[in-house]
Amino acid sequence: MNWNRYIKDYQSYLRIERGLSKNTIENYSFDIERLCLFLETNQIEISPVKIKEDTVQEFIYAVSKEVNPRSQARIISGLKSFFSYLVFEDYRNDNPLELIETPKTGRKLPDTLSIQEIDRLIAAIDLSSNEGERNRAMLETLYGCGLRVSELVTLKISDLFFEEGFVKITGKGNKERFVPIGEHTQKFIELYQDTVRVHQVIKKGNEDTLFLNRRGNQLTRAMIFTIIKDLAVKIGLHKNISPHTLRHSFATHLLENGADLRSIQLMLGHESITTTEIYVHLDRSFLKEVMQTFHPRK
Known part of the structure; x- marks a missing residue:
């Protein structure tokens, strides 16, 4: 069974015709490779052109024992896209996932860190090493500007406009936006540049x-994920956090302090305000506080 040729053609289609990013294409490909591994493990020799719904259903059932409903839904969606491509290119006449239902996932609200927890996380960084100064600057930037991790690692010095108080961010689909950056965050970036980066040997x-x-x-x-996970363990933080958590906390804290959704949407780089509404949930205690503070019948 030769899946590689079909997968490579599909990746080219996603990159050239749909204009998807490298990270998104890798995520799509991972779902297909997972199906290939299942077929290999179970000694099922069949091509993507011949595979039937019952075989895919067996794979989905096996996956459901290992992952949560949200991940399962993502895998089904990724495979549906792959087989839809094969139908589009006339390799197949049907999509074997057409009748497979996606599990209901509900609205997943990511963990949010309080301001105190973010302060503790950053305070736990070992500043005796060069990496410490860099890590502090990175975490301050993630939280201070609400960046995606991919936006942080690709951030350019030429994108820093400190005098104007902005940084230029290249987000999903190579779309550019300007995000405000506070003096607090600027200070730690400049400290990293002046004390660490200036002395580094930089690869071409x-x-x-x-x-x-x-x-x-x-x-x-x-590497960014590892740095944050290690700091969480160091301070005994029992939350499932990632770089994304700092971005989510950025948006949530802005909303709690009175920022409007449209402004937050622009800073986060969301195309749809609906995405921002999901991102910046308000916990019940905050809603209760708002009610007690502002409602005339409190």
Whole structure:
């Protein structure tokens, strides 16, 4: 069974015709590779052109024992897209996932950190090393500007407009936006630049990249995840956090302090206000406080 050729053609389609980012394409491909692994493990030799609904259903059932409904829904969606492509290209006549139902996931609200928890997380950084100054600047930037992790690792020095109080961010689909940056965050970026980065040997092609690893290369997203996870363990924080948590906390704290959704939407780079509404949930205690403060019948 030769899946590789079909997967490569599909990846080219996603990149060229749909204009998706490398990260998104990798996520789509991961779902297909997971199906391939299932077929190999169970010694089922069948091509993507011949595979039937019952075989895919067996795979979905096996996956459901390992992942939560949200991840399961994502896998089904990814595979539906792949087989729809095969139908579109006349490799198949039908989509074997057409009748497979996506599990209901509800609205998933990510963990949010309080201001005190963010302060503790940053205070736990070991500043005795060069990486410490860099990590503090990175976390302050993630939270101070509400960036995606992919936006942080690709941030350029030439995108910093400190005198104007903005940074230029290249987000999903290579769309650019300007995000305000406060003096507090600027201070730690400049400290990192002046005390650490200025002394680094920088690999060719990374001269304009702001945050670098010890070898002078651009940091990976996985490295940022590891740094934050390790800090959470260090302070005994029992929340499932990631770089995304700091972005979510940025938006939530803005909303709690009176910012309007439209402004938050622009800063986060969301195309739809609906996405922002899901992002910036308000916990019940805050809603209760708003009711007691502002309602005439409190």
